[in-house]
Amino acid sequence: MERHYILFDTPERDLLYPFTHTRPVAACRVGILTIQEKWEHWLGTGVSHYTVPHLQEKFPLRRGEDTTVNVLISGHILPDAELVAAIMALRPEEELYKDNHLVAKVAQGKEVHLLPAASRKSYTGPVTGIFRPWDIFLQNDRAIREDFVMLTKGRTSAPLPEGIQVSNPEQVFLEPGAQVYSSILNAATGPIYIGRNALVMEGSMVRGPLAMGEGAVLKMGAKVYGATTLGPYCIGGGEIKNSVFFGYSNKSHDGYVGDAVIGEWCNLGGNTTCSNVKNNAGVVKVWMESKQSAEPAGQKCGVMMGDYSRCAINTMMNTGTVVGVSCNIFGAGFPPVFLPSFTWGHQVGTAAYRLPEALRDAAAWMGFKGRQLEDADRRILEAVFRETNTQRP
Template sequence: MTSYILCDTDSRHLLFPFALTRPVADCRAGIFTIREKWEHALRQTTSTLTENYLSEKFPLEENEDNYFINSALIPNKDLLDSLHQLKKEESLFSENTWLASRCDNLYSFRKSSGFRKYEYKNPFILIQYPWDFIRFNEQLLCEDFSLITKNRTSFKINSSNHIFNPENIFIEEGAELNGVTINAFKGPVYIGKDAVIMEGALIRGPLAVCEKSVLKMGTKIYGTTTIGPHSVVGGEIKNSIISGFSNKAHDGYLGDAVIGEWCNLGAGTSCSNVKNNAGSVKVWNEREKRFLEAGKKCGVMMGDYSRTSIHAMINTGTVTGISCNIFCA
């Protein structure tokens, strides 16, 4: 029997704060988490090799034949073909970046530096820094939309809604939409099971509103945004990921941002995503103890269980840890 094991490498620490509370594979990018993408592609469950303090909740499961896969790696067809061409005690690399290995057990994997190496030369996505989640979110959201809707029929949208390009919109069972404007010309719109989009919401694709999430009245979403499951959002949102079980339920702007799970943004909270001089945004990396360039636009990277007070103003490229309380002086 074969096992597929998603492995956190030492580079997981570059994904502070999101990898503090979960393996990298359980971070959301697009509609699915990285793990969900692999399990969909492999048609099989996966297990995890991660830090000791996370391993009780995310245990390793070995069999007689094991594929160890970089957990920050996004699957694609060419990559899967190359993965399954590996024989035992062989590894797949892209230059100096380890992608995958095949071997008998964890003990053998620990000695994989002696494995025969094959070079992977085709394009791939590796999530290396927190802002990579938003950098690749449009591509991954569109790919996930194709996967989740393949050979399926959307539930009908009632006539109270104002719809553009309906063939690029998919509504799951139990979702409620009334008096909503949806523009899917720029990208697909996915509305998950039992999600609620309240009247007056203005939304553009690409967009995913996952299971049991709520968009409140008058919400404006400008596209390239993922609202994870069981979240409540309002105000203005652009090019952002709300991982799940989090609230941004009131007015305020969120742009080019990643919000962890179980977070709450108080009423009027807004984040800046552009420097006044239009220069490159520099973001603090806790592992390397230095600032790294994140591109022209980068909002807040907020760790799980963090909260802001009402009318909190968050600077461009802010990074918070987990369980932080942010408030105005």
């Protein structure tokens, strides 16, 4: 019987705002790949998504026939060999739990649902997942290492160019078209993966683990500490440490970002600096939009920035600042530690970012990288604008 693999969102998806405003959990990047891409590699086939209505158009659900076997897997969970084997062994009307959390279930038929199955099994192995925004950078070191092994197994790197200084070259992998000029790559601290047609400009200094997606760029003189991910077509410059850029975002200039997560289509103006440690070395508390309260995120946590958001030159952000979707941040002083989606400026009483202008500007920024704002993207942004309306002035 045909099997469909479906990554489902749980109600806990709301705890991953601002990133899950605009994508299912499984479309979040941690390591080299998104969670979806990891599962597709392990399963050897494509997957679809079972998510909230306003995302379902862009991230469709594949429906089958009466005989189709639907294997539903929590989109929060990162796969490994033991877990994949346990899921593959499930039969229709069986489900797999870990500590009372649904990990996977199998149901037959056209309809896709998460109703309780007839038989419940407990999984005794370890499970790794993302359930809070800061889990993304906390899990990034491990995820880069695991993805590196999976993507490079049995393959040979493109030749390392002359004129660069490399430590532990066996842990450096260049995809076809990747270019590195006059830089220092230290893979003694972790693997360095440089994707297809990515570029490391002159004078860059890198300590692994580092993942650069297709077309990503490190600007001249960049200083990068692991574990850092620059997703597809991201630009990195200045100083970056233990941060994840999902894709198509820019930190092109000097300034510091550490222990941070940056969504897609973001731009950090020159000399933007984001604190990741409190002066008293205390625990950083991060505002949880869905709970309307703050949660402890450990001693190190930088900025969490949602898709399509931008900040002006010389912006300074406090530890644990959360920036929603499609914010345009500018003005003197430190912004608040929580900026609702579609914030314009950051002074008290300023107007919201009006939706027509926000859509226009998002399309303009996408145009810089040869992309278009599709109708599905517009409808997602319109839905987020409506859902977050009460949070703005």
